[in-house]
Amino acid sequence: MEHSRISIIKGDIVEQHVEAIVNAANNSLLGGGGVDGTIHKAAGPGLLEECRKLNGCATGEAKITEGHALPASYVIHTVGPVWKDGKHRENELLSQCYHNCLRIAKKYGLRTIAFPSISTGAYRYPVERASRIAISEIVRFLGSDESIRNVIIVCFNDEAFRCYSAALDEIPEHRTNM
Numbered sequence: 001m002e003h004s005r006i007s008i009i010k011g012d013i014v015e016q017h018v019e020a021i022v023n024a025a026n027n028s029l030l031g032g033g034g035v036d037g038t039i040h041k042a043a044g045p046g047l048l049e050e051c052r053k054l055n056g057c058a059t060g061e062a063k064i065t066e067g068h069a070l071p072a073s074y075v076i077h078t079v080g081p082v083w084k085d086g087k088h089r090e091n092e093l094l095s096q097c098y099h100n101c102l103r104i105a106k107k108y109g110l111r112t113i114a115f116p117s118i119s120t121g122a123y124r125y126p127v128e129r130a131s132r133i134a135i136s137e138i139v140r141f142l143g144s145d146e147s148i149r150n151v152i153i154v155c156f157n158d159e160a161f162r163c164y165s166a167a168l169d170e171i172p173e174h175r176t177n178m
């Protein structure tokens, strides 16, 4: 969906030529598997060195570093909630991740940012629910901000691509079959 300031693509987030990519990190910010591992591998050891100085990150919060060897100039690290049962503020915390990443991007004057599907891998957040929360927070934020020009959601598998595309299609001004 390219019709607006939000685009959904399938691909690898480390290859995105945007100003900032978002990392789905853990509370230590010292790397891990999944997209966290791929980003650290592509960015090189300088990223971990910089992360060591950040003293971790609370769930729902976000912290920014340089992009190091990545094409992106910055990495915004956020820690999504681990899915339990939907009764432990998972929705609220996931929404906070997207909000805080966008808030930092705006503060740094960034115009393009790419997100992975936060919490839907090792943290087992159901991707259909997560996609609706992500899209509604991104749309809400962009509704009150003109500076961020393009938010890209980089899906690593077909299921995520389908869910995020469907979630975007549910937003009236983005509906493609008008």
Ligand code: APR
Pocket (backbone or CB within 6 Å): 011, 012, 013, 014, 024, 025, 026, 031, 032, 033, 034, 035, 036, 037, 038, 080, 116, 117, 118, 119, 120, 121, 122, 123, 124, 125, 154, 155, 156, 157, 160
């Ligand atoms: N580009 C884009 N998306 C990716 C990539 C990639 N290179 N690699 C994985 N993904 C996708 C996964 O398919 C999933 O849809 O990112 C989404 C998030 O999955 P995880 O990386 O497992 O992240 P998350 O579920 O938030 O769990 C975070 O996993 O890697 C550890 O250190 C991390 O402890 C933290 C936990």
